[in-house]
Amino acid sequence: MSAEALEHAPHAVVDAHTYVAHQFEDRAQQNESYIVGMWTFLVTEIMFFGALFLAYTVYRSQYPTEVTAASQELSVxxxxxxTLILLTSSLTMAFGVRASILKQKRMQLVYIGATILLAFGFMGVKTIEYGSKFEHHLFPGPNFQWPPAHHGGSHGGEAHGAGGATAHGGGGEHSVSTTVPAPQAVMAPASAESSTEQEAFIPRFTPDEITKGRVQLYIGLYFIMTGLHGLHVLIGILVLGAIWLMIAFDHPAIQDFIPIELAxxxxxxVDIVWIFLYPLLYLIHPKPFW
Amino acid sequence: MAQHAEHTAEHAEHAHHAAPPWLYLSVYAALMLLLFATVAASYVDLNKYIPIPGMNIFVMLFIAVAKATLVVLFFMHVWDGTRLTWLWAGSGFVWFLILFLVFMDYFTRNWGPQSLGGATGWE
Structure with a gap:
């Protein structure tokens, strides 16, 4: 919005804090630099999460069976x-930015307040999820337990297909097993014809230990990816909370819509990261909805 | 308020005018539909119809990309952003894809037993 437009626009506030800084031609250029600057930060964030998505892809392509079994522990x-909460919070945020462009103070407070409440709701659900993981000793570390205690390991060793999402057509039943077919012991030849050849290798880990290690890896990735995402949600709550207070008290630095647009x-x-995390971590295999 | 938005738009070329509420509501509706589609896709064995290994995850990721595109274009205002904004927003995803070139390495060597989803290795 150029300074001229601001003068003509109704309810526009032109004060010391909405002027065009001397290095910019006009307000449009200044706003563009703000937005491009924010996108630069977001690109570094894409790289930051990208490394985790890459690690996830590597492990899933290496150990599809264990990843499938481990993801059964997450609640669809x-x-x-x-996902519903975050998508809705994105909508309220978009309306909050809209209200700030239109300089509607009350609507800004309503929409940004709603966004903050939804963010708290998201963290609440996350707490329930993490709580049940801790309860079932599904946290990487010395107390990690696999197969999980609540299953009793009585589902039999039904094999999952490679690629994670294959096999078990439309199984809404709890037919999915958490017991993974035993992988080959480390160092044992994959197709040993003679027993003498097999004796040459001494397995360092039992198949159960190997499975447990790989499952632990997946659960570790789950905690790191959703944990870092949760941290971003918390930072978002702080930023939006600060902006909410600044709007409420008519802080001079928030007369323009740009700070709210950038937030x-x-x-x-943060919403986009979750859009990818949900199918990748939770929706690997048909399993009960709750 | 719609008049106000038009009024502002008339006066400044690259002005950030407020988008109409129906735009945000339709994007939200589309996101909801796609969310249901993602969950539905995870419960159907798509391999039966299209015999490509891991068809389900490809479909789900395709839907996720569609959702992300909607959010970037309309909620993040890239659609009516300047050309520089388009370039910057697009570059992030280009770098992201380059990151995955690491699979040129993973797919072209055997790392050990069970390498790459069931390839035996150690021949």
Whole structure:
């Protein structure tokens, strides 16, 4: 919005804090630099999360069976609720930015307040999820337990197909097993014809230990990826909370819509990360919704 | 308020005018539909219809990309952003794809037993 437009626009506030800085031609150029600057930060964030997505892809391509089995421990329903919450919070954020462009103070407070509440809701669901993981000793470390205690390991060793999402057509039943077919012991030849050849290798880990290690790896990735995402949600709550207070008290630094637009860009980015985390971590295999 | 938005748009070329509410609501509706589609896709064995290994995850990721595109274009205002904004937003995803070139390495050597989803290795 150029300074001229601001003068003609109704309810426009032209004060010391909405002037065009001397290095810019006009307001449009200044706004563009703000937005491009924010996108530069977001690109570094894409790289930051990108490394984790890459690690995930490597491990899933290496150990599809164990990843499938481990993801059975995540609740599709809770993930669904959280996706719903975050998508809705993106909508309220978009309306919050809109209200700030239109200089509607009350609507800004309503929409940004709603976004903050939804963010708290997201963290609440996350707490329930993490709580049940801790309860079942599904946290990487010395107390990690696999197969998980609540299953009793009585589902039999049904084999999962390679590629993660294959096999078990439309199984809404709890037919999915957490018991993984035993991988080959480390160092044992994959197709040993003679027993003498096999004796030459001494396995360092039992197949159960190998499975447990790989499952632990997946659960570790789950905690790191969703944990870092949760950290971003918490930072988002702080940023939006600060902006909410500044709007409420008519802080001079927030007369322009740009700070809210930039916070909105960040918030939508957090939403996008979750859009990818949900199918990758939770929706690997048909399993009960709740 | 719609008049206000038009008024502002008339006066500044690259002005950030407020998008109409129906735009945001339709994007939200589309995101909801795609969310249901993702969950539905995870419950159907798509391998039966299209015999490509890991068809489900490809479909789900395709839907996720569609959702992300909607958010970037409309919620993040890249659609009516300047050309520089387009370039910057696009570059992030280009770098992201380059990151995955690491699979040129993973797919072209045997790392050991069970390498790459069931390839035996150690021949």
């Amino acid at each position: 329903g809770l993930g669904f609720v959280n 909105g860009l960040y918030w939508h980015f």
